[in-house]
Amino acid sequence: MSLFKLPVALWAVICCLPALAHGVPTKWASLHCPSNSADGLPTPTYGSEQIVFTVCAELNISAPLIDVYNAILDFQAYPSWNTFVFAVDLPSNVTTTPTDSYAGMPMTFHTAGVLPFFNTTSNEVLTMLDSTNLDGYSLSAWRYDNSLGGLGMRAEHPNVLVDVGGGATRYLSFETYYMGIETALVLLLKGNLQTAFEKQAADLKAYVEGS
Ligand SMILES: *[C@@H]1O[C@H](CO)[C@@H](O)[C@H](O)[C@H]1NC(C)=O
Numbered sequence: 001m002s003l004f005k006l007p008v009a010l011w012a013v014i015c016c017l018p019a020l021a022h023g024v025p026t027k028w029a030s031l032h033c034p035s036n037s038a039d040g041l042p043t044p045t046y047g048s049e050q051i052v053f054t055v056c057a058e059l060n061i062s063a064p065l066i067d068v069y070n071a072i073l074d075f076q077a078y079p080s081w082n083t084f085v086f087a088v089d090l091p092s093n094v095t096t097t098p099t100d101s102y103a104g105m106p107m108t109f110h111t112a113g114v115l116p117f118f119n120t121t122s123n124e125v126l127t128m129l130d131s132t133n134l135d136g137y138s139l140s141a142w143r144y145d146n147s148l149g150g151l152g153m154r155a156e157h158p159n160v161l162v163d164v165g166g167g168a169t170r171y172l173s174f175e176t177y178y179m180g181i182e183t184a185l186v187l188l189l190k191g192n193l194q195t196a197f198e199k200q201a202a203d204l205k206a207y208v209e210g211s
């Protein structure tokens with residue numbers, strides 16, 4: 001090692017080892033859909049370990065970030081625009097979304113397009129509502145809730161919004177599936193889920209830009 005490289009190496013150790021030891025915090029605003037679905041994206045609840053695959057959609061919406069954020073959390077309006085999650089059951093004390101949406105809120109999603117001849121339902125829990133933060137992005141997320149406490153399947157769906165200027169918002173919507181006993185089953189549905197995510201993103205863009 002040359003004399004020049006030594007201080008650089010020392011600096012790298014001092015600066016970066018603590019970060020590695022504690023897991024590098026996710027830079028949400030700089031995430032993009034991976035070109036290979038096996039290169040999964042991390043989620044707020046489950047992180048980046050034991051990822052099996054990620055389905056992902058990304059596009060720009062010509063609307064302010066807060067309008068897109070509110071549309072994503074306005075679950076009562078999903079029947080009017082979302083062809084993938086065509087209805088959402090909410091707790092009885094939640095009367096107006098997005099205002100009443102809260103972290104920990106249980107929801108039942110009614111979904112089309114996951115299986116060929118049937119509509120499906122899934123229980124979800126809203127895990128994250130962060131409308132704007134100092135780094136100029138917003139993050140909301142919900143995770144699949146299974147009664148086996150995550151043994152059957154762990155999956156989480158983050159929505160990352162970034163103001164890209166010119167009145168436009170970049171929308172990154174993905175779901176990462178983790179190791180579990182139901183994972184082999186879900187792996188068979190990966191293509192359908194990817195198509196559904198792309199459809200949902202296009203639906204949201206049309207809805208927000210048209211309203
Ligand atoms: C969104 O817009 C930004 C800024 O114009 C551009 O750099 C980026 O490539 C666009 N992203 C997509 C997915 O179209």
Ligand SMILES: *[C@@H]1O[C@H](CO)[C@@H](O)[C@H](O)[C@H]1NC(C)=O
Binds near residue numbers: 091093095100102
């Ligand atoms: C609904 O109930 C949940 C759980 O008890 C509570 O956290 C939430 O704040 C309530 N929301 C409203 C709008 O009352």
Ligand SMILES: *[C@@H]1O[C@H](CO)[C@@H](O)[C@H](O)[C@H]1NC(C)=O
Binds near residue numbers: 086118
């Ligand atoms: C799924 O639900 C939608 C919306 O209610 C309905 O139009 C459609 O016919 C259903 N599809 C199946 C296969 O049951």
